[in-house]
Amino acid sequence: MSWESTIKGFKAYLRLERSASPNTLEAYLRDVEKLRQYAETIGSKKPTELLKSDLKNFLIWINELGVLPSSQARIISGIKSFFKFMMLEEMITIDPASLIETPKLSKKLPDVLSVEEIDKLIGGIDLSSPEGMRNKALLEVLYSCGLRVSELVNLKMSNLFLDVEFIKIIGKGNKERLVPIGGEAIRYLMIYKEEIRKSVEVSKGAEDFLFLNRRGSPLSRVMIFIIIKDLAAKAGLKKTISPHTFRHSFATHLVEGGADLRAVQDMLGHESITTTEIYTHLDRNYLKQVITQYHPRS
Structure with a gap:
């Protein structure tokens, strides 16, 4: 079969059988497009003609292009x-990809803000403008719920x-x-809903979206990045x-405060507890506290 028809079928499979999110769908199709580009360099092989050796050489090819190990994975x-x-x-x-190994990735510990730094960042918002009140509400929700x-x-x-102090989230897949959502986040969310959002002329199709820009359209991911960078x-x-x-x-503040790791996993929407465990390694004081409390010779 041709690349076009196979990719079309793959797209339908991801959407209908795997219920892949739009982001996952886009990423997987982009990955397959890279494989097709490589196949054109080795005699325009069809997808059904590719061998395990071809896939190994494909990995060498993307590595030479400077693709990072995380992206390779x-x-x-x-x-x-x-x-x-x-x-x-x-x-x-025969599946030629079944024995292809994923590159070993080192876990990079993410930057974490202290409670004081979060208070300082959110405290810098100008609440005299509608956008400021909206930004206050969305950042309180972001931190309160770990979204x-x-x-x-x-x-x-x-x-x-x-x-009942809960919100329903549609996560990955x-x-x-x-x-759960905290009282401070609820407070500013109610102010935003009742005093700011009601005065915005909502664009068609955005009626149910919570956070809107001044044109009444949903905020973009890029806009959230800009708001946070500026603050x-x-x-x-x-x-x-x-x-x-x-x-x-x-997540770090919850774990440091003694929260059960399984509860944190559920709140973050992590499929594997291994992903959540990274937060037990973020703070040396937390580790020292655990050793002092539980080690028999502490």
């Missing part, structure tokens, strides 16, 4: 799914259950989870700060 994941799809559709009888930036911009009015500069914070920094800080 994601590309391999996309390629493995592509060949799994071809196996399911009986286009091939991904995509989850924040896609948060819906219909998924707020503030009377369209998986739903209920996340960090204003607060004089030298750390590398992004929306994800708030998520890391949320």
Whole structure:
């Protein structure tokens, strides 16, 4: 089969059978497109003609292009799914990607803000403007609930259950989870909803989105980055700060405060507890405290 028809089938498989999110769908199709580009350099091989040796050489090729190990790992994941799809559709009888190894990745500890630094950053917001009140509300929610930036911009009015102090989040792979929301976040969210958002002329199709720009459209991920970067500069914070920094800080502060790791995993929407365990390594004082408390010779 041709690349065009195979990729079309793969796209339908990801969307219908795997229920892949738009971001995952886009990433996997981009990965397969890289493989197609490589196949054109080795005699325009069709996807069903590629061998394990071709895939190994493909990995060498993307490495020489300067693709980082973390990106290589994601590309391999996309390629493995592509060949799994071809196996399911009986286009091939042997999966050449089954034994391809993912590069070993070192866990980079993310930057984390202290509670004081978060207070300083959020405290620098000018509350005299509508945008300032909106930004106050969205950052309180971001930190209170430990959301991904995509989850924040896609948060819906219909998924707020503030009377019972919960919000419903649609996370990776369209998986739903209920996340508790704190009193400070609820307070500023109510002010934003009742005093700011009601005065915005909402664009068609954005009626249920919570956070809107001045044109009545949903805020973009890029806009959240810009808001946070500007506030960090204003607060004089030298750390590398992004929306994800708030998520890391949320998890770290919970773990340092003694929260159960499984509970933190559920709130973050992590599929594996291994992903959550990184937060037990972020603070040397936390480690020292654990050793002092539990080691028999402390």
